[in-house]
Amino acid sequence: MAANPVIQTDNLTKVYKTGKEAVVALKDLNLSVQPGEIFGFLGPNGAGKTTTIRLLLDLIRPTRGRANIFGQDANLNSVALHQRIGFLPGELSLWKHLTGKQVVNYVASVRGDDGRMVKHANELAEQLDLDFSKKVRAYSSGNRRKLGLVVSMMHKPDLLILDEPTGGLDPLLQQTFNQMMRDARAAGRTVFLSSHVLGEVQAICDRVGILRNGELKAVERVDDLTHTNFQWITLRFRDAIAPEVVAQVPGVTEVTAENHSLKVRLSGDFDPLLRAVEGHYIVGVQTKEPTLEEIFLAFYGNNGAQKS
Amino acid sequence: MSGVVFWNTLKSHWRGALYWGIGMGLLAYYILVIIPDVDALNQYAEMAATLPPVLMQMLGVSDSATLLAPEGFIGFGFFGYALLILAAYAVIAGLNVTANEEDEGILDIVLSLPLARWRLVVEKFAAHLVLTLGIVLMAILGMWLGVQQSVLDLNMARLVEATLNMLPGILFMIALTVFISVLVRRKAAAIGIVAGIIAASYFLDFIGKAVTNDIVQVVQKLSFYTYYDSAGVITHGLNVGNIALLLALTVILLAGALWFFNRRDVGL
Numbered sequence: 397m398a399a400n401p402v403i404q405t406d407n408l409t410k411v412y413k414t415g416k417e418a419v420v421a422l423k424d425l426n427l428s429v430q431p432g433e434i435f436g437f438l439g440p441n442g443a444g445k446t447t448t449i450r451l452l453l454d455l456i457r458p459t460r461g462r463a464n465i466f467g468q469d470a471n472l473n474s475v476a477l478h479q480r481i482g483f484l485p486g487e488l489s490l491w492k493h494l495t496g497k498q499v500v501n502y503v504a505s506v507r508g509d510d511g512r513m514v515k516h517a518n519e520l521a522e523q524l525d526l527d528f529s530k531k532v533r534a535y536s537s538g539n540r541r542k543l544g545l546v547v548s549m550m551h552k553p554d555l556l557i558l559d560e561p562t563g564g565l566d567p568l569l570q571q572t573f574n575q576m577m578r579d580a581r582a583a584g585r586t587v588f589l590s591s592h593v594l595g596e597v598q599a600i601c602d603r604v605g606i607l608r609n610g611e612l613k614a615v616e617r618v619d620d621l622t623h624t625n626f627q628w629i630t631l632r633f634r635d636a637i638a639p640e641v642v643a644q645v646p647g648v649t650e651v652t653a654e655n656h657s658l659k660v661r662l663s664g665d666f667d668p669l670l671r672a673v674e675g676h677y678i679v680g681v682q683t684k685e686p687t688l689e690e691i692f693l694a695f696y697g698n699n700g701a702q703k704s
Numbered sequence: 705m706s707g708v709v710f711w712n713t714l715k716s717h718w719r720g721a722l723y724w725g726i727g728m729g730l731l732a733y734y735i736l737v738i739i740p741d742v743d744a745l746n747q748y749a750e751m752a753a754t755l756p757p758v759l760m761q762m763l764g765v766s767d768s769a770t771l772l773a774p775e776g777f778i779g780f781g782f783f784g785y786a787l788l789i790l791a792a793y794a795v796i797a798g799l800n801v802t803a804n805e806e807d808e809g810i811l812d813i814v815l816s817l818p819l820a821r822w823r824l825v826v827e828k829f830a831a832h833l834v835l836t837l838g839i840v841l842m843a844i845l846g847m848w849l850g851v852q853q854s855v856l857d858l859n860m861a862r863l864v865e866a867t868l869n870m871l872p873g874i875l876f877m878i879a880l881t882v883f884i885s886v887l888v889r890r891k892a893a894a895i896g897i898v899a900g901i902i903a904a905s906y907f908l909d910f911i912g913k914a915v916t917n918d919i920v921q922v923v924q925k926l927s928f929y930t931y932y933d934s935a936g937v938i939t940h941g942l943n944v945g946n947i948a949l950l951l952a953l954t955v956i957l958l959a960g961a962l963w964f965f966n967r968r969d970v971g972l
Contacts, residue, residue: 489810
């Protein structure tokens with residue numbers, strides 16, 4: 397028997413009205429996030445990720461449908477639910493005149509801290525190498541993001557809702573963040589994070605919901621999505637080379653020749669491609685991750701229906 | 705946790721309120737000590753008598769003889785303008801309730817905490833009520849110090865009443881600002897609308913005092929300044945009806961703000 401979902405939405409819809417115009421930001425979202433999983437909410441900018449998060453947090457109200465968190469209505473029981481939720485907004489704004497420490501103390505006091513939250517906040521700050529003594533206005537965007545992470549995690553919430561959490565973090569800190577999320581999962585907590593970067597989601601998520609134009613197109617295990625993954629490879633040669641050399645290589649689906657370079661779209665292993673160009677002098681190799689839109693098209697085609 | 709927002713608001717804004725209190729206290733003190741003696745008041749009254757009656761009415765002086773009494777002079781020199789000066793404070797305080805944090809995007813974090821929207825508004829308003837009371841008390845202190853140095857026989861109890869009479873007017877303006885900023889969401893728009901309402905109210909009261917026309921008199925009643933009636937209070941004491949009306953309007957505006965804020969989207 398499946399456990400009760402941590403997040404459950406039923407036909408959750410949000411329409412923004414600006415004057416006479418109505419914009420459907422989210423349409424009939426039916427989503428279920430299970431306890432103890434890291435769920436990635438993937439979609440290009442403007443797909444409806446932030447709208448979904450704001451609906452879950454009761455910052456905005458649905459036009460239709462409902463959202464339940466821990467079995468309770470996200471609107472009717474928002475205050476009690478927020479005790480168990482940690483939130484990091486995509487565009488984080490904090491009180492600029494306060495120090496990091498003062499922000500932490502204020503948030504802890506609103507949460508009814510008995511001292512343990514501040515203690516944990518200090519541990520998190522140490523883990524993220526964050527100096528609490530500075531004023532928020534003096535923080536770089538990366539440090540502000542770190543402070544946001546500390547504030548969202550200091551009370552060890554059962555559910556973490558993170559909107560584009562790693563924006564502004566350097567690669568080393570992204571690794572730390574990833575480990576923090578894995579630790580949260582190991583402690584039985586649930587993480588719901590939005591991103592438009594596939595690689596970020598692939599690194600830590602168990603399942604991914606793909607959102608496009610306000611509609612949930614699919615929910616997949618990350619492994620399945622990775623299987624569909626491909627890369628753009630650009631091989632730069634010393635001499636000219638005909639595209640036919642690599643056209644028949646397994647996994648290669650598109651080949652473009654330009655000057656002394658071949659740009660190929662490769663799914664799967666590298667080895668067959670390198671063997672095919674054996675004997676040609678390679679000056680350089682460049683790899684590029686596909687955009688989310690390209691992955692989406694590869695997986696679902698233009699109309700959003702999954703390719704068989 | 706109950707009261708955290710209240711105490712935090714007090715902590716964040718007490719300095720600003722202190723400066724306002726010192727300013728109002730000094731102004732009150734100054735007005736009292738610049739009245740050297742009865743002869744000086746006679747001179748002011750004689751000078752006022754040469755001005756057109758309409759202009760005197762517009763300045764809040766019903767009769768030049770009013771200026772012969774020290775209380776009348778204080779009513780003209782301090783209480784007539786005090787509420788207009790404190791309107792700036794009231795708008796700033798009202799914006800602090802929701803508009804500033806919403807405009808800066810901080811409200812997303814605040815409302816993701818276990819904190820009901822109504823509690824945020826009520827606790828912040830309560831904190832500003834306490835701060836406003838502090839400002840009024842400092843004005844009373846300035847007045848008391850002025851009375852100690854004055855050679856005139858001044859009715860301190862009446863001066864205290866007149867100073868406390870500012871409180872409902874200030875609270876009304878704070879509540880008005882909260883209501884408008886909850887309604888229109890945008891801070892700049894809220895400032896514009898509230899400033900317009902306050903200016904229009906002052907103007908309607910101004911005109912109402914100067915022109916004896918039935919329509920103008922009726923329209924004057926739409927102005928909250930009419931119910932402040934500083935000249936009336938310093939001459940006859942507090943008007944309970946006026947105070948009750950301003951406080952009732954404050955409660956209604958606050959309830960309206962809570963109703964809208966509880967139902968609307970935040971931070972868009």
